[in-house]
Amino acid sequence: MKHEFLETANVTRFRSICLELEDVTSLIGPSLAMVTGPAGRGKTEAAKHYTVNGTAVYIPPMNTRTPSMVLREIAFALGSVRPVRSEVCLSVIHDEIAKERRLIFIDEADLLPLRILEMLRNLNERCACPIVFIGEEGLKSKIAACRRIDSRIRRKMEFSPISQQDIGFFFKRCLDLKLPAEVLTLIHRHSRGDWRPVLTTAINIERAMKASNLKQITMELANGIIETI
Amino acid sequence: MALSKPYKGTSKTGLSFCMRKWMQARSGSIGARRFFSFELYTALNIPPGHEREKARNALRDFVSRGEVTFRFNRKRKRRHFSYNHAWCKTQKGDFKRKIFKAMYVLGSFSMSDIRRLTNINDRHWIARIMRSLIKNGHLQQISRRLCAHGSGVEKVYRVVHRDTFKLNFLQ
Numbered sequence: 001m002k003h004e005f006l007e008t009a010n011v012t013r014f015r016s017i018c019l020e021l022e023d024v025t026s027l028i029g030p031s032l033a034m035v036t037g038p039a040g041r042g043k044t045e046a047a048k049h050y051t052v053n054g055t056a057v058y059i060p061p062m063n064t065r066t067p068s069m070v071l072r073e074i075a076f077a078l079g080s081v082r083p084v085r086s087e088v089c090l091s092v093i094h095d096e097i098a099k100e101r102r103l104i105f106i107d108e109a110d111l112l113p114l115r116i117l118e119m120l121r122n123l124n125e126r127c128a129c130p131i132v133f134i135g136e137e138g139l140k141s142k143i144a145a146c147r148r149i150d151s152r153i154r155r156k157m158e159f160s161p162i163s164q165q166d167i168g169f170f171f172k173r174c175l176d177l178k179l180p181a182e183v184l185t186l187i188h189r190h191s192r193g194d195w196r197p198v199l200t201t202a203i204n205i206e207r208a209m210k211a212s213n214l215k216q217i218t219m220e221l222a223n224g225i226i227e228t229i
Numbered sequence: 230m231a232l233s234k235p236y237k238g239t240s241k242t243g244l245s246f247c248m249r250k251w252m253q254a255r256s257g258s259i260g261a262r263r264f265f266s267f268e269l270y271t272a273l274n275i276p277p278g279h280e281r282e283k284a285r286n287a288l289r290d291f292v293s294r295g296e297v298t299f300r301f302n303r304k305r306k307r308r309h310f311s312y313n314h315a316w317c318k319t320q321k322g323d324f325k326r327k328i329f330k331a332m333y334v335l336g337s338f339s340m341s342d343i344r345r346l347t348n349i350n351d352r353h354w355i356a357r358i359m360r361s362l363i364k365n366g367h368l369q370q371i372s373r374r375l376c377a378h379g380s381g382v383e384k385v386y387r388v389v390h391r392d393t394f395k396l397n398f399l400q
Contacts (some may be wrong), residue, residue, distance in 0.1 A: 001377040003341040003342075003344045003345040003377070004348075005345050005346065006350065046351045047333050048331075048346060049346055051328050051330070052327055052334055052347060053327065053346075053347075053348075055271070058334050060334075060336065076392070076395070080395060080396055080399075080400060082392070141346060148396050203377050206377070209232045210380070
């Protein structure tokens with residue numbers, strides 16, 4: 001299996017939001033965004049890919065952090081210093097964002113307490129740094145409950161379930177395999193919109209095909225593999 | 230503007246550096262920023278002959294890489310140069326930086342993860358970088374796992390100290 005990052009429709013939409021926030025035109029109006037969706041839809045992977053291939057910073061999840069710890073983490077990600085005092089952290093962030101406008105991804109934001117989200121809203125207003133909150137379904141209700149944050153969200157995006165087209169594209173790109181329509185439907189139903197079951201199925205399909213020296217996948221083989229998973 | 234230390238015709242002189250510094254220092258309106266080549270040679274005390282030929286070649290290189298632009302001055306029948314302040318050196322080592330950033334963002338990873346995030350297909354090159362990082366104690370192998378295709382295993386590594394790693398490789 002080839003290891004490739006796939007440009008799905010979700011990823012394209014995610015990227016357009018990030019580009020909009022990074023652009024200086026987003027200085028007019030709020031520059032917060034919210035990306036939600038159940039686990040396994042590729043939110044974190046898309047954020048990491050965007051971070052690695054650009055100037056954005058990714059703050060890894062850690063739900064035991066206090067607001068000052070989050071501030072220090074952002075200051076370190078942007079300016080490579082970790083000042084003790086929050087005021088110094090703010091000035092570091094301010095200086096770094098003034099030098100270069102960089103996007104900040106806050107992953108698993110649904111697990112963060114509301115006071116951290118409020119602090120990030122303040123940070124966004126004070127330093128004009130664009131922030132993207134990434135989280136599961138709980139994030140939507142959490143933000144909706146706080147009017148001050150909700151009204152400042154510029155763009156909202158829901159990672160939609162993966163489509164049959166995405167699965168077909170994945171098999172074509174990573175396994176050089178064109179799946180019959182019924183097998184595609186079967187895998188799509190099994191995945192329930194999640195990438196992880198598709199990946200597990202693809203790994204097992206490739207192993208089975210190698211072991212049996214097959215060139216094409218049949219419905220029976222796919223059924224057997226999915227049943228064993 | 231004359232530099233405090235005039236250019237001397239020794240080998241590896243930093244001629245381009247002196248020229249760049251002089252050209253960058255010209256400020257004001259576009260008319261004031263423009264210069265003729267003889268103004269540059271005079272300001273840097275470059276003697277006529279072989280030395281000036283070297284400076285002329287250097288100026289040609291500046292033009293070819295877009296650092297200096299010119300237009301023909303009909304009145305004086307000479308090229309009128311101006312320094313392009315927006316020019317910047319091509320950033321080298323972009324792929325290497327991507328690899329380091331991917332390692333930092335992932336924390337623990339295998340080579341396939343790095344290839345997926347960075348879109349770099351040359352696994353031998355990634356392996357070479359990883360080997361040197363392991364040798365210097367920045368990465369540590371934590372486990373092994375089956376490759377996705379089923380034959381063989383791949384090693385899983387972790388960044389030993391994330392902060393030090395960032396300070397050393399992502400500044």
